[in-house]
Amino acid sequence: MRGGEEGVVWELTGAKRRSAKGWRRGVGGEGKGEVWELTGGGHVTAKTSAAKQAEAKSRVAKRESRAAAGEVSAIYIAPAKGAAMVSLTEARAVPGRGIEGDRYFKGTGTYSGRRDQHDDLTLIELEVIEALAKELGVALGPGDARRNVVTKGIALNEMIGREFRIGDVRLKGLRLCEPCLHLESLTKPGVLEGLVRRGGLRAAILTEGTIRVGDVLEKGG
Numbered sequence: 001m002r003g004g005e006e007g008v009v010w011e012l013t014g015a016k017r018r019s020a021k022g023w024r025r026g027v028g029g030e031g032k033g034e035v036w037e038l039t040g041g042g043h044v045t046a047k048t049s050a051a052k053q054a055e056a057k058s059r060v061a062k063r064e065s066r067a068a069a070g071e072v073s074a075i076y077i078a079p080a081k082g083a084a085m086v087s088l089t090e091a092r093a094v095p096g097r098g099i100e101g102d103r104y105f106k107g108t109g110t111y112s113g114r115r116d117q118h119d120d121l122t123l124i125e126l127e128v129i130e131a132l133a134k135e136l137g138v139a140l141g142p143g144d145a146r147r148n149v150v151t152k153g154i155a156l157n158e159m160i161g162r163e164f165r166i167g168d169v170r171l172k173g174l175r176l177c178e179p180c181l182h183l184e185s186l187t188k189p190g191v192l193e194g195l196v197r198r199g200g201l202r203a204a205i206l207t208e209g210t211i212r213v214g215d216v217l218e219k220g221g
Helices: 049-067 126-136 181-186 191-195
Strands: 006-012 024-027 034-038 044-048 069-077 086-088 090-094 121-125 149-152 163-166 169-176 201-205 209-212 216-219
Touching: 069 090, 069 209, 121 126, 126 149, 126 191, 169 209, 181 191
Parallel strands: 006 034, 121 149
Antiparallel strands: 006 024, 034 044, 069 086, 069 149, 069 216, 090 209, 121 201, 163 169, 163 216, 169 201
16 A cells, blocks of 8 residues: 555554554555554554544553542441451441441540540551561451451552542541550550551541442542
8 A cells, every 4th residue: 555654554453463563564544643454344444643642541540540549348346445346338437426336436445535536537458457467477357457447459648638538428537547555455466566657547537428348439539
């Protein structure tokens, strides 16, 4: 085929599909930067480079969107101080109170008298719990960390000072939820050391609503 401007790429598809190594440069086409495609029926159609660039940008945006979002893996409350954590499929989040049914919601938690009034909710990454077992041999169940919400797929430390959303509930990350000797006394030796700087996040609940297992956690309110 002849005519048109140089630099056009010809792509064989359909009955004569070829890999990227089989592409060949030639001359032809109607406009600069066009990609021509020879289909199974022997017809030639053009795809502009602009369209391909748009597709590539869309793929990058989707990857970045996935990186900026996580998911709720589990929800827990403890009905009383020192009590075993109870797994829930959904829970009511109330500003200034916390998770309905939890010991801190009732004001009866170990640190209820010392907690900041905006420490409504605690979160931890499932990946951190799994790393404890792999790195230190400290095996914990998701609820053993005694945090309200277990997440996966997002770095909670990056939420400090930022608003985020879980389902229809808006929250704001306040500070790290560092481990303490009380937590280690309720779990296993090594938990205190293993969770330093990765023990999770303390957050304020900004709007009342229901948090569910499987909800998306995403940056921004």
